[in-house]
Amino acid sequence: MAFSERVSRLKSSLIREILAAAQRPEVMSFAGGLPAEAMLPKVDWTDMPASMGQYGMSEGEPALREVLAAEARALGVDCDASQVMVLSGSQQALDLAAKLYIDKGTEIMLEAPTYLAALQIFQLFGAECLSFPLQADGPDLAALRVQLEQHRPVFIYLIPTFQNPSAVRYSETKRDAVAALLDEFGVTLIEDEPYRELNFDGGSATPIVSRLKKASWIYTGTVSKTLLPGLRVGFLISSPDLFPHLLRLKQSADLHTNRVGQWQALQWIGTEKMSNHLAELRDFYRVRRDGFQLALEEHFSDLADWHVPQGGLFFWLTLKQPFDTRTLLKPALEQNVAFMPGEPFFANPDQNVGSLRLNFSHIDPERLHEGLKRLANVIRQAQAAQAA
Structure with missing residues (x-):
């Protein structure tokens, strides 16, 4: 096939691949930057003029x-x-x-x-x-x-x-x-x-x-x-x-x-409707962030360092014993946990190993502890195998 030279540089989207794998209902996903479904506002189309279809x-x-x-x-x-x-x-x-x-x-x-x-x-x-x-x-x-x-x-x-x-x-x-x-x-x-x-x-x-x-x-x-x-x-x-x-x-x-x-x-x-919605959104995500922080302290305090985010949708974790977190994707998914390795977020991924991005906005709080516990265990097993 005579494709353009540019296509040779085209990489598949790792986040899209992980999100596809995370579609299974049993998977506890910390991977995407997805808003919480409960906070997607109800919208009304009844007054939209027909001209908007032009x-x-x-x-x-x-x-x-x-x-x-x-x-x-x-x-x-x-x-x-x-x-x-x-x-x-x-x-x-x-x-x-x-x-x-x-x-x-x-x-x-x-x-x-x-x-x-x-x-x-x-x-x-x-x-x-x-x-x-x-x-x-x-x-x-x-x-x-x-x-x-x-x-x-x-x-x-x-x-x-x-x-x-x-x-x-x-x-x-x-x-x-x-x-x-x-x-x-x-x-x-x-x-x-x-x-x-x-x-x-x-x-x-x-x-x-x-x-x-x-x-x-x-x-x-x-x-x-x-x-x-x-x-x-x-x-x-x-x-x-x-x-x-x-x-x-x-x-x-x-x-x-x-x-x-x-x-x-x-x-x-x-x-004003938007201002009220944003206030509710901030309160909702603040609660989820705080719950995530407590769960991280319980399951990751010996494994990683992080700052509590003042906004946004993510925690960024740096492992205390760095290794390539891309190698964790398969074993994590086998434990029905999805996350984003940190390496692909760098222009030189192989020179920046040992970080993870975890989304706190989307996961059901009732599954939060179990998901982080499983992910922490996957990391511990990988570190033990590396040290062996």
Whole structure:
């Protein structure tokens, strides 16, 4: 078969494979970043105008773009509706950015670890993925500066608020410092914020794009973690110099985002109904996080270290005796437990062994202890076999 050269770089999605295996009802899954079904809101379609079944604008519904721009301005982002594009999920922003910037060998910058699907998209287009380590409050700034001085990447991709997978939230100081570095070196920022609203312990920080003075930027978000992932409605907001190019790429990809989902999102975003829903969501997930933390202390305190996440959907565990957690997938699934190995979240997975991402939002609390107990036992057995 005469496929494109790019297809040789196409890797199957590990998370999709694990989620497929986890569909069996007996499997206790900590793998995906799935919202809890109990918190998916009831939606009403009765007032949707018939015109929503017609083709629409590539940029998105005008009323929805206005609302999204207003929400962003409330966060400190200097923008108007002409800079907003409604997407088929926020992941489409990464696809469009990759098409805009990446040729084979193009250097880009990523956190280590970073969002697995972003890594897959950028590598598919042939990017050379450079990375810098994360600390508890954000990037290792010295390492980031060295990379910027040595390489001059075309863009940097960051998830500064409850990062997936590590749950790190950048401090105000680190956000200011990152913005200053990107302005200094003229590097475009892609800032991904799907978890911003899932904040359990108070405190907030304005987006890094709001602190830029010179560098170009793309800011992206979604309703998948707060409303319904099945709507597949996300958005990007960009600096004016990038928007026309991104719009043409969107037009060539899918004409426009589904208008039915956009209409439903518009019934929620910016409303009191949404504010009440978010408050309930935070309370619900806070309880699940706290229960997960107690269960981890019981079953994993001798095996791993972790920070309690202040938001988002994940715990990030670092094993005290590191080894490749990808080797645990098969024995864990044999014990009807699914999880995400940490290695694939790194641009150089074989050099970053010994971590796990565990989702706390979706599993039934009644099965939580049994699932973590089985996973801990799988790890202990593997460590004992390694030591033998």
